[in-house]
Amino acid sequence: MGKRKRDVADETRPVTAVKSRKEQPASTPKLVSREKLPANKSKNLPVAANGFAMEVNGKAKETATDTADKPSETTTIQIITGSYERVLHGFTAALPRTLITRHGNPDEASKEDEDAKVNFSDTFLFNAHASAIRCLALSPPSDETSKITLATGSTDERINVYSLSTAPPLPSKSKPPLPTLHGTSITQNSKNKELGSLLHHSSSITALYFPTRSKLLSSAEDSTITITRTRDWTPLSTIKAPIPKPQGRPSGDTAAPGEVPAGINDFAVHPSMKLMVSVGKGEKCMRLWNLVTGKKAGVLNFGKEVLVAGGEGRFGSGEGRRVAWDAEGEEFVVAFERGAVIFGIDSKPKAKVMPTPRTKLHQMHYLPGSSHPNILAASTEDGRIMLYETSSTTPCPEKHDKQEDIPTCTLLGQLGGPAAGITGRVKDFSILPLPSDDASFLFVTGSSDGSGRIWLLSAVDLQSNTKQSQPQSGFTAKQVGKLLGTYSTGNRITCLESFIMTGKPDKLEDVEREKEGDVNKSSSDEGSDSE
Template sequence: MPKHAKAPERPTKKARVEATPKFSAGRVNGSPVPQKKAPTLKGKEKATKPTAENDPLPSSFKVIAGSYEKLLYGLEGTVSYDADSSVLAFELKPLFIFAAHVSCIKAVAASPHGGKWLATGSADEIVKVWDLRRRKEIGGLMHHEGSITHLLFPSRSHLLSASEDGTLCLFRARDWAVLRALRGHKGRVNSVAVHPSGKVALSVGKDRTLRMWDLMRGKGCASTKLGKEAELVRWSSDGSLFVVQVASTLDVYTTDMNLIHTITHPSRLQDVKFCKRVNGEGDVLLAGAEDTKLSIYEISTDPDTPPRIIAEMTGHAKRVKAVDTLRIALPAGAPRKTTTVVCTVSSDGRIHVYDLAALPAATPSSVLEIAPVAAYDSKGTRLTCVTLADGEVAGAAINGKRKRSADDDETQSDEDRDENEEWGGVGAGTAEANGDDGSAWEDEDEAEEEGEGEGEVESD
């Protein structure tokens, strides 16, 4: 990977509350919060990009898992259908296993919607980038000064990383340049989540704050004190809700910062993820925990309807460390055209795949037990993280070659088109601020008076 010359230093910019999702007055941890001017995001109900919705679904998938033992596992997942027995068969086959870092792997992420990039983050403070199609290392991004805690691709064209050094970095996939270094947390950043629109991110950290970032401008724009150190933050698939996890507790908020549900799970949680149902409408919340199960919560937007566990994905012998999901196309003749695969990794060294279609549309009267449809045993490796990537798209081969082969040329690639069409790019977005509503969020300009360096944004 080419080294990038460091840009000339320029004065640190202080963030202001600009155009981002609307958060109005609410309650945090059951206590009223002061009303302040609220940012807003026009069209936030349009949670996904039309281009992504129109992309053909993959007929296979890749599972990539990291481990404490520094090993990176790559598996190919395939689905076949037997018309005689009317049975769908899922299978996992190893693609690669190798030591990817010199320290334990703490985060993995794959670029979405047919993207080719894989990013891995480690306690060695390096983010490594891999080409999944060619199965080779591209290089290392050494911009953090602490262990990598979280990685995600908001689109095929950008990578967002979080670290124990208290910063988030936004990279451009075309040349892996750092577009922005987002500074505001005091201490470790534990988790970051990007709104489905791609315009806003939330992050939580050791400083017990929840911070909001305007990705269109590359600025921190608001923050609120949680009073406790949150470990994870996740958006729902339509961007109308987000969940904050602390130990065995899940707090579910609306975008108005109203706390509508508090869930106390039976054991300590390790990972959570919202996922669209295959049967029926709306999202379910997947929660992996130390009780060896992946619990499925039914979440209502009505505060008077408490969440409850409607199903459990079982089969692991130790704690479930991480979960990811992917929607795929099913073979011709199958009873459904699509389904959603759920993948879990555990400290028992096993990788499990489940079919979310096993969850019926009607809420079961008792907790449904769902068994894995495929599994892989790493023989005792302590797995830490997992991501799912698109495999081959049905009908995408011509004369034995992928239609996407042209993307590997030095001409305009998927990532370039994403940057120009799907993603406005940092500083390219224009939106209007709406300060008519109160907010549970603290304006970063006001926060700066309390602590030096809060909400700072620097360009590398």
């Protein structure tokens, strides 16, 4: 009786195996151990990351990990913009390698590279807030995950949090691209999700910053800076700045009658994560904060020398608008309405930035990385991005004022401006180092006319301009960098953030999931056979 049951079971096993093969798709890879293959067959098979060779339908094919290890032919940038129209707009820009090579090394470029151009594709577009979006922030990337956190701040007192994918989108062969009126393709990513809203402030949000992936710092016009833990989005601590005393109504004051303009304009965290500098409304000073204890470390008042160097007039507010640390933490810059002053680590002024002709400053950033630590970029009202070297100064021959003791930074060059046919103000911009070249940078700018532009600045431009001192008496600076592409969003841009998409494409992740599923299935089949 036991022998008959064994024979019946043996006869039914092949039928079950055939049925399972029909259910599986034809392109499902089969894992074959390299030790079990013949010598001549195992040499031609590529090895996956888990030590197995892959064979699809009896023929050796290239694995997904080998494809990921190859240098990419395009560099994909994810750009996010906020606007006065409450619209959060995300789009990608694919830059071919030949386009970057042609501008970086024009001697090595061929005639075929002249047709290369930037390909833009919309990712998301929706009304994120009930009023104008004022600031954006991105969490630092991580090698462990292919996701990045986006925080948006608005005048509606809310902070919205999103999860974005760092994997570049792949063109779908089965689905045709969606038709659009302006000709730009649409690439939707299901991994971009909204996480929720934070109601930690009682006034308009002014600045956001991720020092690490686990912390979010936010400031508002309620004179508070909140430190939030991103694991469960719980506020850990709140730093309260005092409300300034009324000293007359400065020009441009929008406070209600009987009230005093108050609030945090901007803040910057030291690279050591132990010190923070903040500037506020109605205050002719900057405040130092100890992030270890969460208490005030000191107050530094702006003297007459600093206010004159920053371009503040007699009837100006004298308040700092922007503040930023350099990459090494040896100096920081405080931007006023029409100028900026560079301070050392000892909080003493050492240089100033005064654009010519006189115009407003909107945003300031230091070049990332250690290759050019003392180069400061500032965006202006007339559509320029001015590049200054803060370590070297040049005297101004036109002015002979004895009170002008702070020297002027050396002007290296400018991007855009009226000389390049760009007159709209650059409200915000971001600087991205190229992964293949540490000495070249991509500038992504957002203008109030709704145009997003991508510029390439190579180290050759910086070296040639560093050796040649630029006279400060002239009103025009040398044009540096190259314009790679322009995209029109149709909205008045107020803030901008961008990052290079270096994550694993979705197609490679799906192949790895199939591999893991096959391994689990084979292990379960072996367990059932043993039973």
